[in-house]
Amino acid sequence: MTEPYHYLLMIVLVLFTLTSVAALLIWVERRLLALWQDRCGPNRAGPLGLFIVAADTLKLFFKEDWIPPFADKRIFVVAPAIVAATVLLSFVVVPFAPNLLIADLHIGLLFFLAMSSMGVYSIVLGGWASNNKYSLLGALRGAAQMISYEVFMGLSLMGVVMLSGSFRLTDIVLAQQDYWFIFTQPLGFIIFLIAGVAETHRLPFDIPEAESELVAGFHAEYSGMKFGMFFIGEYLGITLISAMLTTLFLGGWLGPVLPPILWFILKTSAFIVLFILLRASLPRPRYDQLLEYGWKILLPLSLINLLVTGAISLLTS
């Protein structure tokens, strides 16, 4: 197979798989929440209620695509596209299995960090363009939250980079052949996990949308497929962070007996379920508490982690 066709095929494959996964996650999340909350959840359409995925998607497509007259039209339209686009772009560097990835960039990790930081634009612009006070409050909260969690999200990963000596994600995976980085970098793992939840603004870090306070926060004015983009963006974000956690700390596709891709899927799914479990069990901290927690606890911890890792790797080398 020639190079361009290979790329094209991979892109189509990844795009198709990811959007299906994101849509399927609607069902997974609702069923799991229902299970943990002593409810039934969607169980009517199709086997186990699986067709709810199709029904939800169709519904979103056929909803009136309404732009409020007081909104800033162009930005209002662009904002939801940004979130989906940046998350999808991040997947370019994710190694699903040996040779099963789109681009094996030597700055893969940096590319991922850069792309996930772009996501904040969609919240800020969406909230701002809606010209609604609730959206504005949500957007401001979102900006503050994502910028502060961005800082140590990157720092927490530097330990992994030191140990593997590369920003290339395949190298990082291969560096974990003896032991996973979750064992050598437990602190980094935890900090990245927390930052990852904040990055996807899921409960308990969902203060930009904070249903009981800000109604829906930054996407209060969105409907139809534009809302759908935020929705898909959120699920893609969960998948991305789970995939990254797998790649960086759980040895990616590595594992005995089963084929590599299956190992990757298993590990990623476990994290996705963890994300949903978090949502089912935790309350939401206050906006200032969240920032305080980020700057005063997590940032120093990630710096300490960095220093200790550096010292140890100097000593052992």
Add this chain to the structure above:
Amino acid sequence: METDSDLELSLSTLFGEGVQAAPSNRPKSCPTFWVKKELLQQVLSHLKHTIRQPFHFLYDLTAIDERSRGAFVAHRTTHADFTLVYHLFSYSRNAFVRIKVALQGDFPQMPSITSLWENANWYEREVYDLFGIRFEGHPHLRRLLMPLTWEGHPLRKEHPARATEMGPFRLWDEKQDREQEALQFIPEEWGMKKRGEDADFMFLNLGPQHPGTHGVLRIILQLEGEEIVDAIPDIGFHHRGAEKMGERQSWHTYIPYTDRVDYLGGVMNNLAYLLAVEELAGIEVPQRVAVIRVMLCELFRIASHLVWYGTFAQDLGQLSPVFYMFTDREKIFDIIEAICGARMHPNWFRIGGVAQDLPLGWNILISDFLSYFPKRLKEYDQLVMRNALFKARTVGIGIYTRQEAIEWGVTGPGLRACGMEWDFRKKRPYSGYENFDFDIPTATNGDCYDRALVRVEEMRQSLRIIEQCLYNMPEGPYKSDHPLTTPPLKKNTMEDIETLITHFLNVSWGPVIPAGEAISCIEATKGANSYYLISDGSTMPYRVRIRTPSFPHMQMLPYISQGYTVADLLSILGGMDYVLADIDR
């Protein structure tokens, strides 16, 4: 403790002819004094500040339109077109006093007492809104419950009570514009500034449709960033005229309306109303009735607290507890349905009794629940109360002191959370609560977390009471043998014509309650709930006044939320545990 005669002596030596004690023919009734209009402020100030064992608590303030009292006028020593009624309560005496002021004229004026009590503010606005009585010196006298565009004052006797008397409703374009215009919030009208020192304030309209307000409540927030500079609750969206409806319902047919006042409290509302009716009628209910009533009230207290528990956690972003708690509430409703036949609004208590005897097997249902629920409560402690994030959101938020609570008229768990050990079930027992063994849970800090602690512990105490009901349910009739019991007993109707006639009249017209006035006071789910009933000796109440706990609690919102953030406001609202129908009636 000073007696009522001391109170009378103290008032008459100080104010002489200006204060007159109203005669009462019932031994238990609340001491009542007629006070001359111009002396009112001095008398109230004396009662609040200088008298020994003072009356710190303005329990209720309302008015009566006296202009269409029938031939059966009782207790009418002063000629009045309107009467203002002030109910004061003294925690040190454990006693109420009723101060009445006679007003003449169709639209009388009255000096305001907002300088004496903070919580007089809304009460006076309510009286102005519903009666058209103006209060001089009130800082912001405008309509509270009715829309600003409403014509007339609904509780005046000339105002129609039925929509059919008002002609068909039409919403012309101009009228719609006018209504919408009236909803505009103009900060200057409230004495607010639009600009702070270096920036404009943001005015955020929270509600009436908002997931965090649990009903149609509108709060206008003046924000600096996310910090609340001021918050103005706009109530009345849930106003259904429950007090006006009382004036055109028979004493009996009004009971279902009471269910819907604190709609989470169910039959507990029946009890507050019936205690006042039974006091007027002179009915003593049989032991069994009292215990049945207590048992159902406590079941409803748990059900109501469960709704609060779940939604409070949900307000703070915790998604799951509300499902568990509603499941448990459903179990309580199963019991209530088996006993009463309905769930939320059973309308099950009757004048002088209850609708039916307990069904066979009720004790099995109750004992099943008693063995099931404590384990769940323990689980919820782990899930919610001991959750670090939950604590971070509630500890130290929305604090008020005991003095502030009394000044603003806070009752119930909100009062007990600031260290005041006061429960009307214990201190002024009704319906036989004195025979039960239970504690009054208290806490010390008066913040949202402590209010939650008190409520959770109250559920355990309610379980104790229900358990005692289960094992000590007296035998006997479920209705009292009294001519005014409704529906009346039928045992002698087929034997002599007199009883048949009485029975027929009671069933067709409803009972005729002797003239007089009475106030009940119960510890409802959210605080002190009272019905102040006035009978002019006919088949319908002359005036029904419902004193609800949520009304003063909501009035306090601006005071306790200033300086906190929007997120904290949700904690404060959740910790308050109000019901919109309980505020607006």
